[in-house]
Amino acid sequence: MAVATVTTKPLSLPLPTPTSATYQPLKKKPLPAGQPREWYVTHNRRLKAMRLAIALLDSGVYHPATADNRRIRETAERIGAHAPSDTTCRMVRALIRYGR
Template sequence: MSAPKVPLPAGQPREWYETHNRQLKAMRLAIALLDSGVYTPARATDQRISGTAARIGVRPPSRATCRLVRSFLPTLGGCAR
């Protein structure tokens, strides 16, 4: 069950909205990658992230979004397996 959607605050610069939406998309992709067994940034290639985006029905991510996705993944592999 997802949380209720709340409108974004008005009056922010366009850059703020772009950053906010990029972070949400990157987090959705990072969660999908973790669910599919990709636990480290080294295994999260741009191609794998793009494939995951297609699988979950998200528009193809930019290179900046792919970098952000990798930054959300654990770097030392200390996550559960």
């Protein structure tokens, strides 16, 4: 009876390692003028929720049920952000849920 074998080719080149020359921080641009105040509040809330969701995913929180408000607020403190509101915490869980 014949048995198929699986062979894999080794990587010919090593994977690139992130260096400061490879990744440059994005330049901040001013927000567009003339928008209502609520637009700026929502925009900044979304940015904060994304930063928190990324930090949680990097720390191993992959399921929204494990990202309770306490854990999200501890993560915010760890990354140097102000404590998020309940609305921002809900946004973080939504990003984790739909980002999987």
